[in-house]
Amino acid sequence: MIQVLFFARLRDQLGCDSLTLEAVDxxxxxxxxxxxxxxxxxxxxxxxxxxxxxxxxxxxxxxxHAVHDGDEVAFMPPVxxx
Amino acid sequence: MISVQTEPxxxxxxxxxxxxxxxxxxxxxxxxxRVRSHNxxxxxxxxxxxxxxxxxxxxxxxxxxxxxxxxxxxxVRVIHRVGSLALGDDIVFVGVTSAHRDASFxxxxxxxxxxxxxxxxxxxxxxxxxxxxxxxxxxxxxxxxRWS
Numbered sequence: 589m590i591q592v593l594f595f596a597r598l599r600d601q602l603g604c605d606s607l608t609l610e611a612v613d614x615x616x617x618x619x620x621x622x623x624x625x626x627x628x629x630x631x632x633x634x635x636x637x638x639x640x641x642x643x644x645x646x647x648x649x650x651x652x653h654a655v656h657d658g659d660e661v662a663f664m665p666p667v668x669x670x
Numbered sequence: 671m672i673s674v675q676t677e678p679x680x681x682x683x684x685x686x687x688x689x690x691x692x693x694x695x696x697x698x699x700x701x702x703x704r705v706r707s708h709n710x711x712x713x714x715x716x717x718x719x720x721x722x723x724x725x726x727x728x729x730x731x732x733x734x735x736x737x738x739x740x741x742x743x744x745x746v747r748v749i750h751r752v753g754s755l756a757l758g759d760d761i762v763f764v765g766v767t768s769a770h771r772d773a774s775f776x777x778x779x780x781x782x783x784x785x786x787x788x789x790x791x792x793x794x795x796x797x798x799x800x801x802x803x804x805x806x807x808x809x810x811x812x813x814x815x816r817w818s
Contacts, residue, residue, distance in 0.1 A: 595722060596803060597792070597803040639806065643790070646725035647725075648729070648788060665792065665806075666806030667790055667792060668786075668791065668805070669721075669750060669762070669785055669786065669792070670703050670761070670785050670789075
């Protein structure tokens, strides 16, 4: 299973802080996002917004990054710390 | 050394620890970020910092590792608070030492520029119109170009 986390403004927009999905072969962050949007069509816009950051196992990655069974994937708005 | 915590930090005590038993480093620089009363034309009355536990520490460790690879640094200390903060509260401490001042000044700025773009914290400001998520600034994103 893949654990997916949503943070901050994105979590508020989706009304969801996490979900789990089955892993598929040759998965990527982009493909994962498509599977999520297929189940939640109104999430397409917030998840596709420019500047959304992705992390796999707590490291920032690009959208084409591979995703494997057991991974933790996070979708995050642009960060505003400091 | 990195800390992500709700508790306030004490700058004098951090300085003492940063320089304890060190006679080789002639420069110590620190930056402190504080909660400001105004942002984007809004009056701010307080703030909450959300974060991604686990990834915040990892991201800050990587930024410090990168800074140490670029400059000859002595010690580096980064503290970032999370949770509810009031106006004038300290949010972040970046302390750096080095033999000479150039490295400390530049590394402190590098660490803050990367923290602003890569460390998973999100500010929510309390205002007269309710609670508002802070937007990332283009200026902060452009700041990274300096270090390429």
